[in-house]
Amino acid sequence: MLAYVVRRVLQFIPVFLGVTLLLFVLRAPGVLPGDPVRLITGERAISPELYQQVVEKHHLDRPLYVQYGYYLQGLLQGDLGTSFQRDMPVRDIFAAKFPNTVRLALAAIVIEIIIGIGAGMVSALKRYSFLDVFVTLSTSILVSVPVFWLGMVMQVLFGIKFKEWGLPFMPISGMSSAQFPDWAHIILPAITLASVSTAYTARIMRSQLLEVMGQDYIRTARAKGLSSNAVVWRHAFKNALIPVVTFIGIDLGAMMGGAILTETIFNWPGVGYEIFLAIGQRDWPIVMGGVIIIVFAVMIINLIVDISYAFLDPRIRYGGEVR
């Protein structure tokens, strides 16, 4: 197992180099039009001194491979460069925002796991019941509703209308305020972010569990006289879970990259919106730093997901010894 983990971690290196190189080439002069100094200093004409200073600070006078060398050198020392537009280290910008994204993603994943898996199981075990129809129908609706629309409807309903009607209401946006405890602020964005994935999780869980329940070994288990709870939990559940865990893992990785729409609507200061803004402002150090952080997060989460298979299915083992 350890050898497997080490090998996987070593695989990070080429992926890393590939991603940074690609991003670097994409921002090279000739590929992207315009003088990067102008991007940094804006519309107003600047003095030659300032121009020179900006060039030197960002090593813009050096060949691209030298610039890339500087970038990698900084990267190894944990330095992601300095933002073009805001005079701040990229590392500091993301250090402030990444924990917020993680918080929101974890809250959304918790909802996804509890409600998605729960609803999928109920739906499968009580097939063709009212609950099953309800889950199938509501997941179809959730999958087709645009996230931003759902978010705004919830904001207007729970934030404005409930207040007008004298009902308990919820914070509309942000991470903190004087009138609500901090954790209240995460509810609406987490539900919004989790909505589509929860629906998918429920559907995958339902179909997987139905499939597993029809297997021979389940019939054998029943024939042995096991209670239906034991059959479901000890035999069916874990086996049905593997595709669900894969899906949730990929989803968590995607969420680590920030959810641009949800973060924007709920004014949640995460990495997604930061990167989105930076793309608009052609602030390449932020874009690159953000992508690197995302790549890193996705790779680590994928590794964790792969390792978790071994616990879910004893037949899956990592390492070289099994032929």
Add this chain to the structure above:
Amino acid sequence: MSGRSRTALVLLLVLGLVVLVAGAGGCARDVDTFVFYINEPYVIDPVNAQEEMGINVVNAVFDGLLDFDPKTSELIPAVAESWEPNADATVWTFNLREGAKFHNGRDVTAEDFKYAWERILNVPESGSEIAYHLDPILGAVEMQSGEAAEAEGIRVVDDLTLEVTLAYPFADFEYVVAHPSLAPVPREEVEADPDAYAMMPVGNGPFMMSEPWAPGQYIRVERFDDYWGEPALLDAVEFKIFSDEETAYLEFRAGNVDFTTIPSGQIQSAIDEYGESSDGWEAAPGSQVLLGGELSTLYVVMNNEDEHLSNADLRRAISLAIDRETIAQTVYEGTRTPATNIVPEGIIGWEDGAWEYSRYDVPEAERLLAEAGYPGGEGLPTLQLAYNTGDGHEPLMQLIQQNLRDIGIETEFDPMEFAQLLDVYYEGAHQLGRLGWVVDYPIMDNFLYPLFLSTSADNLAFYDDPEVDEALVAARQIAEEDERVRAYQEIARTIGDDAPVVPVVMYRHRHVVSERVRGFVYSPMILANLHEVWLADDEE
């Protein structure tokens, strides 16, 4: 039921409870905090403060030598209680008041201004992009290039007297020093921890930072009780950072924000609900929507050195062909005003219609086009019309193209990235193109000098009239303000007759203020008078 399913059920119940309890958490908010919507500022340290958001924070936390009257934009004393130039406006003496204090309790002295300004001018160290404010000062340019360690023209006479010598006469220099970013800075605080200072600057204004800037969330300031003037009436201001104006507006409607931007498409419904301010800048209950002018103009720059566009009659015809009213009403939904002048409303000395050709008159445009030698556009090649992509300028450019086609001038779009567009402009490789200009000070000089002096780097029309050059330099030396303003009005008309650029629209506010707010003005300089604002007590 097995243990696990019971756990799942319990978790579900807990989640449901959490949702309910969260709802019950709503309570009345702190009544004396004014909540002010901003986007994430770039910088809130005066050393590099430059955009609307950062400047408003700096304006609350710092006080410069002089200040702008929020409604008239005229100068009022701040840390300097009096000031005077010498006869040719080259040496300025500022007498500082006693008792002006930094938030750390120390007195503000002339030395603090010298330190703050030289901190900006030390470009190799500070990387400041706003050193151009100080360009008129003797030795400022040398300091920016690293040739000099200090600016010769900034002299501390004594603790309360600052003497500034300029490199050339400049009678409007007093407006420059009123810019919020030129406030005094306490050296000891910066040197103790420069990074901390950037996040929580110590100033001398009516409000002090109560905690460091929380990126993406808020910047909180509270009243500074030892302020030299009348202390602020508000207990605190929270600059709440939003990434989306729609969300900010929802928070406003829910009663959680006191000042915000109205999203496009909702201006009329906001007016219906909250009422429109009579002058556009000052809010009162029932007239809370602010649509006053801002000091910036959107225009089409024409390359006056181009073989065709060097013909003044052609330029005049182009300017007359543009239907500014339709552009303001359709493209900008009435949130812009037709520009009748490159100088926008709100600048001291602004005259409506000062540019003769900055109006919509198709027959006259056709006549001038013929006079220029291109009757009905005949003989005129297709002109390039450049603009930057990605910022939603397409509808504007399409209307301009249609307007020009109406009198027979064919244009071809030349869309490109903003940085590339600037390259093209600076190289003079353009014919027609979109541009905007935002001023730093409410004076005509700030539009005319950079945009039309033949040697100015920002003169992207490549307008070159030796008489105008001479008049612009001469006007800077006129000490008497009314006379100076008249001189600038004359210059503006002269330039307008040549139609070197096509002013299209002036920017306007689109803000709304909550009903409980009293005395609030959002000036044409896009500065809020937060220290004069109070909140009505009867609001819940």
